[in-house]
Amino acid sequence: MQRIAVDMDEVIADALGELLARYNRRQKTSFTKQDLQGKWLWQVLPPGGQKLIEGYLQSDDFFEDLPIIPGSQEILQRISQRYEVYIATAAMAFPNSFAAKYRWLRRHFPFLSSHNFVFCGDKSILHADYLIDDMPYNLASFRGEGILFTSPHNIGVSGYRRADTWQDIAKIFL
Amino acid sequence: MQRIAVDMDEVIADALGELLARYNRRQKTSFTKQDLQGKWLWQVLPPGGQKLIEGYLQSDDFFEDLPIIPGSQEILQRISQRYEVYIATAAMAFPNSFAAKYRWLRRHFPFLSSHNFVFCGDKSILHADYLIDDMPYNLASFRGEGILFTSPHNIGVSGYRRADTWQDIAKIFL
Numbered sequence: 001m002q003r004i005a006v007d008m009d010e011v012i013a014d015a016l017g018e019l020l021a022r023y024n025r026r027q028k029t030s031f032t033k034q035d036l037q038g039k040w041l042w043q044v045l046p047p048g049g050q051k052l053i054e055g056y057l058q059s060d061d062f063f064e065d066l067p068i069i070p071g072s073q074e075i076l077q078r079i080s081q082r083y084e085v086y087i088a089t090a091a092m093a094f095p096n097s098f099a100a101k102y103r104w105l106r107r108h109f110p111f112l113s114s115h116n117f118v119f120c121g122d123k124s125i126l127h128a129d130y131l132i133d134d135m136p137y138n139l140a141s142f143r144g145e146g147i148l149f150t151s152p153h154n155i156g157v158s159g160y161r162r163a164d165t166w167q168d169i170a171k172i173f174l
Numbered sequence: 175m176q177r178i179a180v181d182m183d184e185v186i187a188d189a190l191g192e193l194l195a196r197y198n199r200r201q202k203t204s205f206t207k208q209d210l211q212g213k214w215l216w217q218v219l220p221p222g223g224q225k226l227i228e229g230y231l232q233s234d235d236f237f238e239d240l241p242i243i244p245g246s247q248e249i250l251q252r253i254s255q256r257y258e259v260y261i262a263t264a265a266m267a268f269p270n271s272f273a274a275k276y277r278w279l280r281r282h283f284p285f286l287s288s289h290n291f292v293f294c295g296d297k298s299i300l301h302a303d304y305l306i307d308d309m310p311y312n313l314a315s316f317r318g319e320g321i322l323f324t325s326p327h328n329i330g331v332s333g334y335r336r337a338d339t340w341q342d343i344a345k346i347f348l
Contacts, residue, residue, distance in 0.1 A: 098273055117294070118292065119294070122289045
C-alpha cells in the first residue's frame, strides 16, 4: 500500500484564516487571504503586526481552535481506504502546540490512527511516497513526490505538481 | 552525511529505572532491572502493579524527570559531528508526554537541534540509515539498518546487531 504524508497547517487546518480572524478582531482591520497573494502574512501587516501573530502562534489554545480546510475530512477519509495516510506537522517550532494539535486531529479526523501522526521539525525525515504540503522547502527536502497545496504565500512557486483544493487531491488519488 | 535515528526511552532516557524507583517507593518493594531479564515490567509485578505503572506513564511530569542512560550524552555529541542525528520517540501513546519530552531533550541534549526531534507513533515513517532502538518491532518495520539497544525485555531477542551500552554504539559509529 502506498503512503501519503499530509501536512496540517494550510492543508487540513486553516491556521492562516484563524490568524487573520484574530488579528482583524483585535486591530479592527479587514485583511483577507486575497490581500496575501504571493506574500507571507508578515509582509502585509503594519509594524508590530508580526509580534501579535507570533503571540497567537505561541498560545496554548491556538492550534486547538482551527477551522478545517474544506473537503479535507471527506476526501482524506476516502483516501485512507486506499493508502496509508500519515499526518506530518512541523510542530517543533511551537512546542506549546503539541497537545492541542493532537486533540484537534483526534476530534476532526477520528478515522486516522494516532499512530500515524508525526510531529517533526524537518520533513526530510519522512519515509513516504507522497507529501502534500504548502511549504516548497518541505517538498524540496522530501524524498518522494511532493504535491504543493495552494496557499496565498506559494502562488508564484513553480516546479511542483499543484493542488488548489481537496477536490484536486481527490482527482490525483481517487 | 548518513543519518542516525535514536529512540528515547531505554536508549537515552531511563524510563524503566524511573518506573521502578517510583513503584518501589510507593509499594515499599525493591524490584531491580536484574529481576526483569527477558520480561516486561508488568510480567513481574503483582496484580494492580500495571495500573500504577500506567498512571506514572500518563502523568504530566514523568518524562521530564528521567535519568539519562550512561554515556549517551558524550557519545551522541561526538556522533553528531559525523552524522545527522535525529531523536525519534513513539510519543503518540502518551499525548501528555510531548511537552515534557521536548523540554527533557532541550535540557540534556542541547547540542541537538529541535528540528531533528520526531514524535511519532510508528517508526516505519522514518527515513534514516540507522535506527538505534530497544523495541524489536520498531526495528522490524524500519527500512534502514536497525541496532537493538539492550534492555531487560529484549535480552532473548536475536536477529539484530546489538549494542549493550553507548560504548558499543561508539565502536560502531566512531
